[in-house]
Amino acid sequence: MVESLEDRVIPEEIREDAEARELALQAWEDIRRAANEAELEAIRVAYLGKKGKVTEILQRLKSLPAQERPQAGKVGNSLKKLLEEWLGEKRTSLERVLTEKTLREELFDISLPGRYLPRGRRHLISRTMEEIEDVFLGLGYEIVEGPEAELDYYNFQALNFPEDHPSKSMQDTFFIHREGIPLGEVILRTHTSPVQVRVMESRKPPLFVISPGKCYRSDVPDATHSPMFHQVEGFAVDQGITFGDLKGTLEYFARAIFGEERQVRFRPHFFPFTEPSAEVDVSCFICEGEGCRICKYTGWLEILGSGMIDPQVFSYVGYDPERYSGFAFGMGVERIAMLKHGIPDLRFNFENDLRFLTQF
Amino acid sequence: MKVPLEWLKEYVDIEMEVERLADLLTNTGTEVVSIEYPGKEISGVTIGIIKEIHEHPHAQNLRVCKVDWGEREGEIVCGAPNIFPHAKVAVATPGSTLACGRKIMEEEIRGVKSQGMICSGQELGIGEEESGILILDMDDPVGEDFARRYHLGEAVLELDITPNRPDCLSIVGIAREIAALTGITYRYPSFEVEEEAEPIDEHFSVEILDTDLCPRYVARMIVGITVTDSPLWMQMRLKLSGIRPLSNVVDCTNYVMLELGQPLHAFDAEKIAESRIIVRRARRGEVMVTLDGVKRALGEEDLLICDPSGPIALAGVMGGENTEVSETTRKILLESAYFSPPAINRTSRKLDITSEASYRFSRGVDPSGALMAANRAVQLMKELAGGMIYANAIDQYPRKIHPVNINLRPMRASQILGAEIERSWIVSTMQALGLKRLQGESGGDAIGFEVPTFRPDLEREIDLIEEIARIYGYWEIPATLPASRARAGKLSLAQRRKRSLSQLLTGLGLNEVISYAFVSSEKNRYFSGDGKEIKPVRLANPLSEEMAEMRTTLYPCLLNVLVHNFNRGIDDVAIFEMGRIFRERSEEKLPEEKLMLGIALMGDWEPRQWDVSARRADFYTMKGIWERMLEEFRIKDGRLKKTERSYFHPQLAVELINGGETLGEMGALHPLLLKRWELPDGVVAMQLDLDLFLTQGVKEAIYREIPKYPSIHMDLSVVVPEKVEVETVIDVIRSHAGELLDSVRLFDLYRGEQVGEGYKSLAFRLVFLHPRRTLKEEEAKSSMQRILNGLRERLDARIRE
Numbered sequence A: 001m002v003e004s005l006e007d008r009v010i011p012e013e014i015r016e017d018a019e020a021r022e023l024a025l026q027a028w029e030d031i032r033r034a035a036n037e038a039e040l041e042a043i044r045v046a047y048l049g050k051k052g053k054v055t056e057i058l059q060r061l062k063s064l065p066a067q068e069r070p071q072a073g074k075v076g077n078s079l080k081k082l083l084e085e086w087l088g089e090k091r092t093s094l095e096r097v098l099t100e101k102t103l104r105e106e107l108f109d110i111s112l113p114g115r116y117l118p119r120g121r122r123h124l125i126s127r128t129m130e131e132i133e134d135v136f137l138g139l140g141y142e143i144v145e146g147p148e149a150e151l152d153y154y155n156f157q158a159l160n161f162p163e164d165h166p167s168k169s170m171q172d173t174f175f176i177h178r179e180g181i182p183l184g185e186v187i188l189r190t191h192t193s194p195v196q197v198r199v200m201e202s203r204k205p206p207l208f209v210i211s212p213g214k215c216y217r218s219d220v221p222d223a224t225h226s227p228m229f230h231q232v233e234g235f236a237v238d239q240g241i242t243f244g245d246l247k248g249t250l251e252y253f254a255r256a257i258f259g260e261e262r263q264v265r266f267r268p269h270f271f272p273f274t275e276p277s278a279e280v281d282v283s284c285f286i287c288e289g290e291g292c293r294i295c296k297y298t299g300w301l302e303i304l305g306s307g308m309i310d311p312q313v314f315s316y317v318g319y320d321p322e323r324y325s326g327f328a329f330g331m332g333v334e335r336i337a338m339l340k341h342g343i344p345d346l347r348f349n350f351e352n353d354l355r356f357l358t359q360f
Numbered sequence B: 001m002k003v004p005l006e007w008l009k010e011y012v013d014i015e016m017e018v019e020r021l022a023d024l025l026t027n028t029g030t031e032v033v034s035i036e037y038p039g040k041e042i043s044g045v046t047i048g049i050i051k052e053i054h055e056h057p058h059a060q061n062l063r064v065c066k067v068d069w070g071e072r073e074g075e076i077v078c079g080a081p082n083i084f085p086h087a088k089v090a091v092a093t094p095g096s097t098l099a100c101g102r103k104i105m106e107e108e109i110r111g112v113k114s115q116g117m118i119c120s121g122q123e124l125g126i127g128e129e130e131s132g133i134l135i136l137d138m139d140d141p142v143g144e145d146f147a148r149r150y151h152l153g154e155a156v157l158e159l160d161i162t163p164n165r166p167d168c169l170s171i172v173g174i175a176r177e178i179a180a181l182t183g184i185t186y187r188y189p190s191f192e193v194e195e196e197a198e199p200i201d202e203h204f205s206v207e208i209l210d211t212d213l214c215p216r217y218v219a220r221m222i223v224g225i226t227v228t229d230s231p232l233w234m235q236m237r238l239k240l241s242g243i244r245p246l247s248n249v250v251d252c253t254n255y256v257m258l259e260l261g262q263p264l265h266a267f268d269a270e271k272i273a274e275s276r277i278i279v280r281r282a283r284r285g286e287v288m289v290t291l292d293g294v295k296r297a298l299g300e301e302d303l304l305i306c307d308p309s310g311p312i313a314l315a316g317v318m319g320g321e322n323t324e325v326s327e328t329t330r331k332i333l334l335e336s337a338y339f340s341p342p343a344i345n346r347t348s349r350k351l352d353i354t355s356e357a358s359y360r361f362s363r364g365v366d367p368s369g370a371l372m373a374a375n376r377a378v379q380l381m382k383e384l385a386g387g388m389i390y391a392n393a394i395d396q397y398p399r400k401i402h403p404v405n406i407n408l409r410p411m412r413a414s415q416i417l418g419a420e421i422e423r424s425w426i427v428s429t430m431q432a433l434g435l436k437r438l439q440g441e442s443g444g445d446a447i448g449f450e451v452p453t454f455r456p457d458l459e460r461e462i463d464l465i466e467e468i469a470r471i472y473g474y475w476e477i478p479a480t481l482p483a484s485r486a487r488a489g490k491l492s493l494a495q496r497r498k499r500s501l502s503q504l505l506t507g508l509g510l511n512e513v514i515s516y517a518f519v520s521s522e523k524n525r526y527f528s529g530d531g532k533e534i535k536p537v538r539l540a541n542p543l544s545e546e547m548a549e550m551r552t553t554l555y556p557c558l559l560n561v562l563v564h565n566f567n568r569g570i571d572d573v574a575i576f577e578m579g580r581i582f583r584e585r586s587e588e589k590l591p592e593e594k595l596m597l598g599i600a601l602m603g604d605w606e607p608r609q610w611d612v613s614a615r616r617a618d619f620y621t622m623k624g625i626w627e628r629m630l631e632e633f634r635i636k637d638g639r640l641k642k643t644e645r646s647y648f649h650p651q652l653a654v655e656l657i658n659g660g661e662t663l664g665e666m667g668a669l670h671p672l673l674l675k676r677w678e679l680p681d682g683v684v685a686m687q688l689d690l691d692l693f694l695t696q697g698v699k700e701a702i703y704r705e706i707p708k709y710p711s712i713h714m715d716l717s718v719v720v721p722e723k724v725e726v727e728t729v730i731d732v733i734r735s736h737a738g739e740l741l742d743s744v745r746l747f748d749l750y751r752g753e754q755v756g757e758g759y760k761s762l763a764f765r766l767v768f769l770h771p772r773r774t775l776k777e778e779e780a781k782s783s784m785q786r787i788l789n790g791l792r793e794r795l796d797a798r799i800r801e
């Protein structure tokens, strides 16, 4: 409420009526002085109550001559309206002051901890796997999963592994024991590549598929080995797929996962089920290619194996290699996660210590 | 494989920097793992000669040598037992540095001034710990820098050769590869065999009984040799290549193997009965002692080199003890053979022996190179060990391995690679790789090539296309994306829901875990308590008993995680795992795999806070999670059904049902089971079949009208006997309410004096609603009256006013 009356607009009819003006000035002063709601109420009664001063003026109207009544009525009503307005303003003002005072009296400690809210974490490996999946979903791939316990046929033979390949031994592969089935026929898959064969066997190109999942190798757990790990396998088969397409796809992937500024290098390598084959390196993002312990001072980090699907694999699934071509790639999820997050020991991923899990 | 650059340069003129060479090799498939410079610290070590040796005046085990190292003579104190006058030695002159970086100065040793040090092999970084000093060759020139003469400090490349490239497992092979990559020429070692003795076939014979496993066997013989150490230059090259020198004869075989890639074996010819070799398969139950002294049990798949009295070598893998070369050996029969790669691989894996020889034979040596390697080695032996070489070689080659011919279509290469590659470039590159262009037309645009026998990996057109890509340079092929067809990269319903379920659970405060899928048989058995027979999947070769079977439920894995954390002082654990369980199926070879969700809660669900007390996770917490999951997928008919499980609390065990189908189960784990796992009481767990659950419920929600009219709330408080379940009460409420009851929710449960023993008081909030108009209070009240009557009649309930 504005404290000074000079700033207030007082209607002309009141200003020109001596009695009314006096009454208004007096009321202003009373209202201004009111210190609380009760005092303000008493003032209201004194002016606007049944026997209030303004009420009296209005009641007097009846006894006035007819020609004076309109003017006097106007003055009285104007005065009533003015006082109601002032009272209202004062009431609001009193309320604000009172509330403000109460709020300031109550004690708070804003340094108390925030209330507990539940918070759980996805496993680092799941998160990384989803990140990889999303890149390929964006490129138009679909996700297909296959069995973890697999036939030798899908895991090795149809992928063109020679009969005496070292990884087919019990030193490398878990064999499933089962009465009446020759040892080695049913195994725990050593990579997710068998899904490639299963999908091609049951469908026709074009195929753009990735297959994430668990794989197993009979390695005793240590910092760099694990009897169980995760892979994402991917493949594209269509007419006219080229080695250049493989390069473009995996460069896109590597930059999406490891950063736009990464260099990508393709090195010839050997895998039984691809020809030509390539290992893919990205420039080390820890030392920026300068050479460090993580990249073994080469400036490069190997992240995946890839190649053009060998015509022999096509012949196993009944595709005409003259008509279709394709590429395939596979990567270790743990390796990618560990590189990205600086994790020194593979075992941490499967110990499930909450102090580890909740870091990511 | 380790390749000393200095040795490599003998067969190919390399001008480029070693780092560039390494990049070139790596980028074309011969990965250079490291470049090392053994002995690069060495400086100032000079070749000297010991002139005189005197006793040390104050120390019995030391002597004082007068040494001439060219620029001057000096006295050096030495403790090595193998010094002798006129020995050539490596002298660390004052101010010089050893391999380990140690600086040598003049110093007084027990009162005699030593003007330097005579070095051992170890001090020069080329030998193991030994008490003697390194004795140099007699013709080493005094005064020459030792490191320079023996190429110390020069690069040694470590290469990772892929299994398809046995031709690269030799120095000459690498030289050939570099030549093909750079267009320069390479050369084989040049030598001539000086034959002095009679023809070998008058004195020795070889008979191959199994020509499948041994298509070729070459033998040469030399007599009158002296077995001793090989010269230092040869020892150095072997050491730098990672092979320990043994004697001049054996070193020659290893040297030629490294040089040409052909493994060789030297027999003491005088120990071979009847001077006759028979190559045959082992008989079942046959045994032999290999030269490591181990008795080996053999089978019919193993190939043996025998004399008429029995086995003398395990073909391609290891020699026999009975014909081993010794210091007294005078006559050598040298074997240079081609064995079937799978056969050698099988035997070496079966017996767990990997030798440099078996490694090369398993991958495939060049069958055409056997004779040259034998010639090279026998001539080297003559030069280093003396003796006379018998004229001619025995060369049994009953099953000739012919070169393969391949037609290559340049168009096809361009199509596969996605780069235009010139026909003429292809021809010259193939020729640089040693392929012969065949004359005569192969039809169409194809070019015919004959593949040399040292490249067994080249069998098909695609193999040649790989060679083209490799040499052309992967880096030169433009990166493209597959020509676009309309494809939608999209998750399936189950895949999408699996993701959203993970988000829901983490949002509720659960942490995801991933466990090994192997558990012990015992732990699997703890959780086979649902009465149904479960056949676990057993591993034939588990890592341990703890990992003997594939899990049949997720429970053991979840409990392992609880135990791991509990033992580390983490008492409050809420976890979930999404993973497969495995069960044997009688009708199929492959086991059944089911994707399951497992949840386990231990300790506090909400911790104690500054104005709220802690809340334990319990059965009802788990039920809450289940209800949230139903809600997430808009599943209406989800419910619980009481059940019995040996591992659950007898009362707190339920099946999770939707529409008559059991999707899973949950319960409080039995206190006795928890005791056995040394876990605290009150752990609750759930297991749910995700293959089923993820496809239940409403897939696409359809809009329902939001109520336009106000609802009326009324609270109801009833006292019922303890044994009456809340669900029963709610059922009665619903069945008597009529259509206006919109929802009913329990908000209080009270037991105590006021309601009396054996009773409980339940308070519900009821919401009444009319879908098409404003509900009148009397309507709600009359519905409430019917409910009250129903409760009294059906449940003997007391209504609290």
Ligand SMILES: [Zn+2]
Binding pocket: A284, A285, A286, A287, A288, A289, A290, A291, A292, A293, A294, A295, A296, A297, A299, A300
């Ligand atoms: Zn680095």
